[in-house]
Amino acid sequence: MDLENYFARIGLSAAPTLDPDGLAQLQLAHRRAIGFENLAIPLGEGVRIDSASVFEKLVVQGRGGYCFEQNRLFSDVLSALGLANRPLLARVLLGLPEGVVPPRTHTLLLVNLGGDAWIADAGFGGSYVPPLPLEDGAQVQTPDGAWHRLLRSGERGSLGGEWRLERAGPAGATDGRSAPHGVWQPQYVFDLAQVAGDDLEMANHWTSTRPGTRFTTLCVASVVLDGGFAALSDRQLTIHSQGVSETRAIEDARDYAQNLRDLFRIALSDEDAERLPPFS
Known part of the structure; x- marks a missing residue:
């Protein structure tokens, strides 16, 4: 881990x-x-989640990534700093019927x-999820005005999860799936079961290749702003700042790539943006 570059x-x-x-x-x-x-999925790049590949993409190349990449990098950083950590797997409930x-x-x-x-959690794209103590009823507020809490939701091994993360706050400070x-x-809900490296590889493979899912049918991006949140879903850009949300349509591939670079801190060329499904 090259902490200086990170x-x-x-x-x-x-x-x-x-x-x-x-x-x-x-x-x-x-x-x-x-x-x-x-964006690695619609660009046909594949999603690699080993430490070296993730560091090269997210740090050296200046790209972004989704949870399996973001939290691989964050885990490596925490380990290098001396904080023991391990991965957990969760079921995302945001935007789904009960x-x-x-x-x-x-x-x-x-x-x-x-x-x-x-x-x-440095890799949840739906909203900003801050660190929380693993305690029933733990709560914390984020700069966008939302509250987050952890609840014991079920028994170990239950489909409903052993723990449940909830949010109450402005819908604009999410990726649009919030009510x-x-x-x-x-x-999302999760339990504390041990997760092997191959468990992550399997989940990553399903997420990046399963036809008809959010990640294989849409081009999405999000980033936390100072007191807000920004999200892209294909050509729709939403910016939530200081309690106010604005939405507009992306004009073309050049506009898309420029917003990725300036707002989302994702280094994507105009040429690669033109290859994405909304523009190709």
Whole structure:
């Protein structure tokens, strides 16, 4: 892990403190600087989630990635800083009808902070999920005005998950799948089962190749802003800042690539943007 280059990528001049405040600072800087995106899928690049490939793409090349890439990188960084962590797998409930049980297509991290268990997630594209202590009822507010909480949701091994992450806040500070009101809404459920490397490879393969899913039918991107959130879904761009949301249509591939570079911090050329389904 080349921490110097990573810190330069996310705009930190030094390593944060190894405590809850430092973890929150590090994750927020990561999400503000490294955009969430699935563009490797429609571009036919494939999604590799080994440490070397992820570092090359997200740090060296200045691209973004989705959860299996983002949290691979974040896990490596935490390990290099001396924070023990391991991956967990989750079922994303955002935007789904009640009672639907989706597959485990999201990964997050379980982090040991001074003997206490915390969850950290640098790779959820639907909204900004801050670090939270693994405690029933734990709550925290994010700069976009949303509240987040963890609840014990079921028994170990249950389909409904052992833990449930919920959010209450402005729908504009999400990728558009949130209902337009501020009551508590589920984001995802997870349990604490051990996750092997091949479990992640299988989930990543399904997520990046399964026909008819969000990641194989749409071009999506998101990034955390100072007090807000920005999201792209094909040609629709939504920017939520200081409580106000604005949506507009992307004009062409050049406009798309320019927004990726300037707003989402994703280095994609005009030529590659022209190859994406909304423009090709």
